[in-house]
Amino acid sequence: MTQLGPAEDDPAEEAEPVKLGRRRDHTRDPDILAAAVDVLAECGYDGMTIDMVASRAKAGKATLYRRWPSKGELVIDAVACMKNGDLNLSQLPDTGTLRGDLIAMIKPHSIEDGEKKLRVIAGLMSLLAHSPELAETARLSVVEPRVTAHRFLLRRAIERGEISPTSDVDNLATVTTAMASMRVLFERKPVNRDFLISLIDGVILPAVGLGAGSGADPGSGSAPEAPPAADPAVTAH
Amino acid sequence: MTQLGPAEDDPAEEAEPVKLGRRRDHTRDPDILAAAVDVLAECGYDGMTIDMVASRAKAGKATLYRRWPSKGELVIDAVACMKNGDLNLSQLPDTGTLRGDLIAMIKPHSIEDGEKKLRVIAGLMSLLAHSPELAETARLSVVEPRVTAHRFLLRRAIERGEISPTSDVDNLATVTTAMASMRVLFERKPVNRDFLISLIDGVILPAVGLGAGSGADPGSGSAPEAPPAADPAVTAH
DNA sequence: TATATACGATACTGTGGAGTTCCGGATCTT
DNA sequence: AAGATCCGGAACTCCACAGTATCGTATATA
Incomplete structure (x- = not known):
């Protein structure tokens, strides 16, 4: 219904000229x-x-x-009003490799923001069953932007020829958000950088044929930052 | 605290002999x-x-x-008392292939049961943040049995030599439950057979190096039942 | 049959919170 | 300064629900 933002006037609401004392602030x-x-x-x-x-x-x-x-x-x-700002497709990372893009999306601010939003959703999850409007608003504010961002990165990797065009983009674009939700809501563990990297190297990249050898280090080590082996177009480092 | 079951007597509670009228029923x-x-x-x-x-x-x-x-x-x-019965490790499917095992775990009863349990968790999710006891009970009743079952199947596939021993078993064992939760709780879409098969063929199997060619049919078709191509030990059909 | 208990139903109390009303002070317009 | 409106604060009403108490009944023991 109402959108946030510092100040935005809906002209339809200003139809009748109110010029008394103070205006509707x-x-x-x-x-x-x-x-x-x-x-x-x-x-x-x-x-x-x-x-x-x-x-x-x-x-x-x-x-x-x-x-x-x-x-x-x-x-x-x-x-x-929680709908995300820092995830518009026009300014997503573009490092030249899918792995670089996915890693570049790991930002402390974004993680913290996402955890808070998930907690909000958790707090009204029992309402979602009876209020489709609220459910859709919540989905559009929290999960949809993240899934869309991942889908964009995956599609670009396909166009670039880095990964197979038969990759299951829709499911893979959802995996990270789904796993992070599970972690925050059920396991009550923080979504930290190591966890997200283990997802990238243990699930996403292997699933699109970019695994290091095949599969990856079962994420518990401290800094599994080493990129995968075979790589068609490595630009960075 | 209290466990369910048709009738189970805690001998400690029967300490003092109550023999009047009717016993504690x-x-x-x-x-x-x-x-x-x-x-x-x-x-x-x-x-x-x-x-x-x-x-x-x-x-x-x-x-x-x-x-x-x-x-x-x-x-x-x-x-x-929601803790699962039909998911004890001793009687999980054993078809000889990972794909066969994963497909065999798709049972309408199990899906329906899982959706209901997820709805229960959703209904008290706002409490989980302030009640670690309840949170752990919920996790043990709903997500842990399913993740454990998947982990068992993946480990067996490794021992069998079907998939790489470097596969990220812990994350992959969680993917299906996480994606199903996302689907039920946020997207409000049913967890049907096609969706689960698209996860198996589009995420799990490709991630362990068993993809059909690479990746799979982006799950929307009616019956993507065709097994993957290369397969070390096909026993069924 | 007599006894004691567990149960179902119903009426009751207490409380926390949604939503309302009122008022004094602050701020803008003219 | 005068007028009009918005705001913060605080008191109020109303109601749903947690939890308690009571009573009649059913059932099992003896």
């Missing part, structure tokens, strides 16, 4: 939505109270209800 | 726990009320509180 929206996301990540939907969000945003409870008709609507907006 | 426990699991799968932890469980089990609310001190304890027992 709703200038607290970003703070409130950010507070809602924080509380959701920590307490989940049912553990979150309107008072928590209000006090964390240093706002009055009435202010929230002036802006959103119910707790549910607020949460929908909060989830929607 | 608790004969309704299985019905109540099953009802709790059902309600959890449909409504989640916060959506579930004690009255729902009681009425679905055709029991009185007081009966539940005679047996469990609180809603939380009941839920812990309900989750614990």
Whole structure:
């Protein structure tokens, strides 16, 4: 419904000229939505109270209800405003090799961001079953951008001739996000760099025929940074 | 804490001889726990009320509180009693090939069972962050048996010499469960036979060097049942 | 049959939180 | 300065649900 952003005016809402005293500000929206996301990540939907969000945003409870008709609507907006910024296809890494691209996508900020978003989703997962709208919003905000990014990198590797065009792009593009979700939600272990590299070298690359020999070091070592053996176009290092 | 089962007596509880009228029956426990699991799968932890469980089990609310001190304890027992039966390692399929074993694990009952258990976990996922005990119980009941089964099949394929001993067994054993979870919880699509086969032929087998040529049919076709090309020991068909 | 217990049903209490209302102060417009 | 509106704070109502208590009944022992 509502989109975040510093300030964005929907002209349809300004139809009738309001020129009295102060105009409709709703200038607290970003703070409130950010507070809602924080509380959701920590307490989940049912553990979150309107008072928590209000006090964390240093706002009055009435202010929230002036802006959103119910707790549910607020949460929908909060989830929607999590839609990722740092994953637009136009500025994904382009190192010349699939492995280089995948490694380059491992950024501490992105990992931390992803873990928090997963915790938010975990907090309202019981609602997703009964609210298709919220479920779709959550998917579009959290998993879809990451899967799309991976799919883009895989497709480019195919066009480059680096990997086979019969590779199962759709499934492979989802593997990393699925494994990270499993790790955060069920195993409660952090998604660190070593884990992601073990996925790349132990699952993704072998599955597209780029395995080092075949398969890889069963990821537990400290720094399995060594690139695979056979490589059609190694540009870096 | 409490384990399910048709009837199992903890001798420690029978210490003092109770020989009056009727003995401690608790004969309704299985019905109540099953009802709790059902309600959890449909409504989640916060959506579930004690009255729902009681009425679905055709029991009185007081009966539940005679047996469990609180809603939380009941839920812990309900989750614990979901621990799988049909996945003990001693009777996993043994077809002679990894692909045959993986395909043989696709059983409608097992899929349906798994989806329901995932829905239960989804319903109390927001609690897992604050209750390590419940989180571990859930993991042991739902994901651990499946991952262990896959790990067993992969290790056997290594011993058999069918796949490379450097295969990333731990990650690959988790892939199917992780992808199925993603599909059920986020994408809200059913885990059907075609999807699981596309995982086997598009991710697992290629990753261990058993891909058909390399990669497989990007799973959308109706019956991609054709086994891969090179195969060291084909016994079936 | 007499006794004691476990059970189902139902009424009850207490509490936490959603949503509402009101008010004083701050801020912008004119 | 005067007017109008938004905000933060705090009090309030209302309700759903956890947990308790009571009672009649069914069932098993003796």
